[in-house]
Amino acid sequence: MFAALFILGIVSLAHTVLTLPVCPRPPAIPFASITVAKAEYNLGEEITYNCQSGYVFQSGSRKYICPLTGKWPSVSLRCIPRKCPHPGPLKNGNVHLTDLSYQNFVDYSCDSGYILQGHKTSQCLADGQWSAKLPECQPVICLPPPVSEFSVLSFQRLKPGNTSVFQDQIKFECLLPYALFGNETAVCQADGNWSALPECRAVQCPRPEGIENGYIDLLLRRPYNYRETVTYGCNPTYVLDGPAESRCEKTGQWSAKPTCRAPCTIPVKRATVLYNNQKVKMQDHLKNGIQHAEIIEFFCKNKELSCSYTSPAECVDGNFTVPACFKERGIVATFFKTDIADLPPCENMN
Known part of the structure; x- marks a missing residue:
């Protein structure tokens, strides 16, 4: 049991x-x-x-x-x-992404004028690394510009090196007697082409015209080429006003030519004046007048203070006006009265 x-x-x-x-x-x-x-x-x-x-x-x-x-x-x-680190920045380009997490993608693009070298897309992998390394944006290359006929158009790079890339500039020049028409510089553009290229043209100017009361040194009996110059001079007692040289311009015309300005006679027989900051006798030193643009300072009298002050007068192409304050003395007064120029200066009376 x-x-x-x-x-x-x-x-x-x-x-x-x-x-x-x-x-x-x-x-x-x-x-x-x-x-x-x-x-x-x-x-x-x-x-x-x-x-x-x-x-x-x-x-x-x-x-x-x-x-x-x-x-x-x-x-x-x-x-x-898992998150991947931010892959950028991309120099001269852009990084397009919405999420840095595993399995998400990032896209790359370059700015205008640059070409992507490398992978356009990369994915965040399980180990937190991107499937492809960051690409590079390389600038567009411009081939050397064509050289014009007869090789009169030449260029030089403004940056060192043998290759011209986006935004690089080159400078042109023409061999004489050709003149450059158009922009002096060209820029490498985003499409790999150069901006508008200039051209070289032969330029001649007619024989230059003479100037009144003057002459042209060594005037040639032929047309003149671009940038050739002539030199002007004036006859005795005349003064050259303007550039002494005139140049043949690309327009086929001469640059501005000078003018010969006339001297001035002084309508005063006797007076003490300031000329080149020195007191001189008009009758002794300036009886032949003065040249264009020269200045004479006349002595004027302040009767109330019995002092003297100066008033300037300039020779302008043969025209000369004596200051209104100046009073010319006769020959007798010059012997018996004090010369106004010998009065004390008014600026010392204050």
Whole structure:
């Protein structure tokens, strides 16, 4: 009887053991996986979550144990996409992106006048690196411009080197007697072409005309070429007003020529005046007059203060006007009256 009861207890205990609860398959977590994936887990069995490739741990717990209740506790693990560093900046170009996270793409473009060297697109990989390195934006190259007929048009680069690239400039010049028409410089443009190129044309000017009361040195009996010059001079007592040289311009005309200005006679017989900052006698030193643009300062009298002051008069192309304040003295007065020039200066009377 006892043996039967013992066997019945053993069977009951085994049934109890066999009916202990188990934990089902644990909940799926976005971007994470379990080290050992099974349909059921025994009480006390531990599981571990790991973030999948391309994702990194953000928060929560990675390890969980199957409890006596047979229900997994709330899983708090969060995995987020790994981020790649910003790939830029791209010199002379632009970086186009919306997200730096795993599997996202970045696009590259270059500014006008530059060409992309490298990959146009790159993807953020699982290891946090970009699939392709940052490209470069290389400037557009312009070929040397054509040289015109007879090689009269030449150019020089304004930057060192043998290659001209976007925004580089070259300067042109023509060999004489050709004149340059158009812009002196050209710019390498974004399309690889040069801006408008100038041209060289032969230019001649007719024989220059003479000037009144003057002459042209070594006047040739032929037309003159571009940039050739002639030199003008004036007859004695006349003064050259303007540039002494006139040049054949690209218009086929001469640049401005000078004028010969006439001297002036002084309508005063006797007077002491200032000439070149020195007191001189008109009758001794200036009886032949003065040249154009020269100045004489006449002495005038302030009767109230009995002092003298000066008033200038200039020779302008043969025209000369004596200051109104000046009073010429007769020959007798010059012997018996004090010369106005010898009176004390009025500026010393203040």
